[in-house]
Amino acid sequence: MSSEVVKQLQEAVQFSPENVPLRLHLAQVLLQDYQYTQAEEQYRKVLELSPDNAAAQLGLARTFYHQQKYSAAIVVLEQLEHHEPDHFDGLLLHCRILVKENSLQAARDIYQHLLQLNPGFRDEALDAQFRMPQQSSLSAEDDLEEEDQEGIFSMEKPDINFSDVGGMEREKQEIDLKIIKPLQFPDLYKAYGKKAGGGILLYGPPGCGKTYLARATAGQIQAEFINVGIHDVLDMWIGNSEKNLHSLFELARQRKPCVLFFDEVDALGANRNSMRNSGASHLINQFLAEMDGIAANNENVLIIGATNAPWSLDPAFRRPGRFDRIIFVAPPDTEGREEILKLQLRNKPLADLDYKALAKATAGYSGADIKAIVDMAVEDKLMEALQKGVPQPVSQKELVKAIKSHKPTTREWFNTARNYALYANDAGLYDDVLKYLDIKK
Ligand SMILES: Nc1ncnc2c1ncn2[C@@H]1O[C@H](COP(=O)(O)OP(=O)(O)OP(=O)(O)O)[C@@H](O)[C@H]1O
Ligand SMILES: [Mg+2]
Incomplete structure (x- = not known):
């Protein structure tokens, strides 16, 4: 991460000091850049603004961990676990610290908890510490690898398609033209000098349907959907990750046609610089090489990535043949909201509803x-039915009441995105965000 980015973020934070996601992002960038005391300061400020913020608690604990302030880290992690007892990354860090401190019994308990949360979880150091020595023969190791994959990727043939996605006409059309049609009519595309292949990157605020749309894309072409969480890739495979990454792409080739979906892809891209000196930077280079390979061979593997933080993604990911098509997934417009309401309410016992009024009352909702x-x-209605004994x-x-009690969750994201769109809009990357916010360039 360049110092230029840090500087820009610091300026943006000065500009809007109460902006929690922005400050959190700055803290994360500082942490990745090994600037632990500065990261610590930013995480503390986030926690002043938002005391139960789990990401900030985890971040603060990580900065303590890297500064070898183990007991301070444990205090913060215990606070985190108090309100989120199953926070995987928090527990994992806690476990590692206990091992360092030689509190093996407590560490073992947490390790068991981690395995309960994710039976496919593997960690070389922790496994060596706690796992029974059982796999010694080669074939047993092969078994282990297969198990690994099941724990980490979810694979399915989605039973939804574009008709289950409300609104998003522009996004659906772009996906159709950019990846589905080239797959169906490769010769036609070739004749016009257009190459098929390459990936699509969906970005936008949380909850606006990126993952859902990616699944529906697979359903639309009756393809398999392989969902890979990048954080899992990074956290679990350190040490053995490159081999596993290769087997993931191999798996996709075997299952074609399929949609290979990388969620939170920024986590991989953002770490490239901070990982330069570690073995893990090979992982990213290999990821990019595998992607290039798929692109070059038109393999019937569609690659879709999703992120809330496109500004964290290393530009190398956006080169031609990689995530070279970037789509902003905006909160639904009025018609979109009406359609989503109808979709979400279908098959439920309904009185006559004024969908238009409900759609109007939910501007900004994801x-x-x-x-x-x-x-x-x-x-609400179910409770009433139970009390009265009649459906x-x-x-x-009830819908109006629910709307009043639920605030839209996309606003915070736009507070951050606006700053990037205004001050770091390389090559017009965020023009769609500006357009959505109705800001003229
Ligand atoms: N356009 C839509 N039509 C129907 N349902 C939708 C739509 N958008 C979102 N939803 C509903 O909201 C849920 C959450 O959406 P989804 O998980 O795809 O959001 P996301 O953009 O991937 O969020 P995040 O950034 O947090 O991962 C979906 O499972 C779906 O039920
Ligand atoms: Mg998602």
């Missing part, structure tokens, strides 16, 4: 927000 509102209203259709009243 698809996930709308789903949460519908869930709330349905629960009650969901009506406008």
